[in-house]
Amino acid sequence: MKYGPRLGVNKMFLNRKPKCAVLQCVLILTSILFLGFVLIKSQFNLASTDKNIPAKNKIGFENNGRHLYKRSGLRVNFETNNLDLRIIVITYNRPMSMLRCLNSLNDVDYVGHRVKLDIFIDRSSESKKVDQETYSIAKAFSFLHGEKTVNVHKKNVGLYGQWLDTWRPTEDNKEIAVILEDDMTVSPYFYKWLRAAHAHYDTRADVSGYALANVYQLAAAPGGIVVPLNYTAYMYAILGSWGFSPHRDRWQEFLVWYDSASTNASFNPYVEGIRHTEWYKSFQKTNSEGSMWTMWHIYFSHIHKLYCVFPNLPDRYMFGQNHHEAGLHYSGNVKADQLDKLVSKSNWNPDFLKMPKNAIKVDYYGRISFR
Structure with a gap:
């Protein structure tokens, strides 16, 4: 019991x-x-996808049938307000060219400012894969001056996606950005000049951005662009894509316009009477106009009367050098005298930072005016 x-x-x-x-x-x-x-x-x-590519680094773009543009799911944070400079390197499958570019960025004097490096890697339009050597080198590279991120596109985006969606700053964003293709190298003094140019010209409503390399050979005028050397900078009606630093406000306005204008299949961004339009039309004949996103920026600048600021240095030295690597626009053959034109310690002059008080403007045909 x-x-x-x-x-x-x-x-x-x-x-x-x-x-x-x-x-x-x-x-x-x-x-x-x-x-x-x-x-x-x-x-x-x-x-x-790719065995070595982490999913968190993938970015989505959509194709509207004509050009590539941003999808709302873009996972890049441009809301960082504590940066002085954002460097964007766009690349695809030229790992050693990219490494040369990245190494030159480590040699730059950033005067103690806050810098971030963003590397964007595109995918093959055919295999949809990422070049593994390019990805591995980008991931392994040690940027000595700040944070580095490697962003891999979710699909092939081409030059349009690489240029037009890798920097979409918010309205309160005050950072300077510079976009570099992977066959560029930069001068150790490029940031000093770029910062001085932004400080001097950003308040102007007619500035589209700033270029690190001059455009003497691209002018429509037979003799090219010739500006008196007592002017350390000049304003030209067409942007320079060899190291381009957009004006924040104008870039935002351009992107909004492009997102709308590019959906109209019958619209062509022609500016009649200039060489660039002829180039663009020739690309259209072979369905390769996707390699010339700049035509849209040229048209936008034309209708709004905008100018890009360029350095004007002795012996045509510059702060960014394009090596004309084989790709969409070049065969890879470049004359030796076109290289090694970067401003270095041996030819640097602090007077390069003295921007002209009176802006000197150059039109499509090389004609100079003061405004």
């Missing part, structure tokens, strides 16, 4: 053991199935 209730309790639990065992088996089986599903899903994701 004394132990009756306890024995009854033990019998009750003994009778429940088979049910518990069945429940445990069900739980274990469910866990195994769930784990198997997760593993299969992750393997499928890796197989459908």
Whole structure:
């Protein structure tokens, strides 16, 4: 009698053991199935992209049938307000060219300012894959002056996506940005000049941006652009894409306009009477106008009467050098005298930072005016 209730309790639990065992088996089986599903899903994701590319670095773009443009899911944070300079390097499958560019960025004097390096890697339009050597070198590169991120596009975006969606700053963003293609190298003094140019010209409503390299050979005038050397900078009606630093406000306005204008399949951004339009039309004949995003910026600048600021230095030295690597626009052959034109310690002059008080403007045909 004394132990009756306890024995009854033990019998009750003994009778429940088979049910518990069945429940445990069900739980274990469910866990195994769930784990198997997760593993299969992750393997499928890796197989459908690239084994060495982490998903968190992927960016999405969409194609509207004519050009590539930003999707709302862009995962790059441009809301960082504590940066002085954002460097954007765009690349695809030229790993050693990219490394040369990155190494030149490590040699720059950033005067102690806050700098961030963003590397954007495009995918192949055919295989949809990322060049693994380019990705590995970008990930392994040690940027000595600030944070570095490597961003891999989710799909092929071409030059349009690389240029037009790698910097979309918010309205309260005050950073300077410069966009470099991977076959560029920069002068150790490029940031000093760029900062001085922004400080002097950013308040003007007719400035589209700033270029690190001059455009003597691109002028429509037979003799090219010739500006008196007592002017350390000049304003030209067409941007320079060899190291371009957009004016924040004008760039935002241009992107809004482009996102709308590019959806009109019947619209062409022609500026009649200039060489660039002829180039663009020739690209259209071969369905390769996607290699010339600049035509849209040229048209936008034309209708708003905007100018790009360029350095004007002795012997045509510059703060950014394009090496004309083989790609969409060049065969890879470049004359030796076109290289090694970067401003260096041996030819640097602090007077290069003295911007002209009176702006000197150059039109499409090389004609000079003062405004």
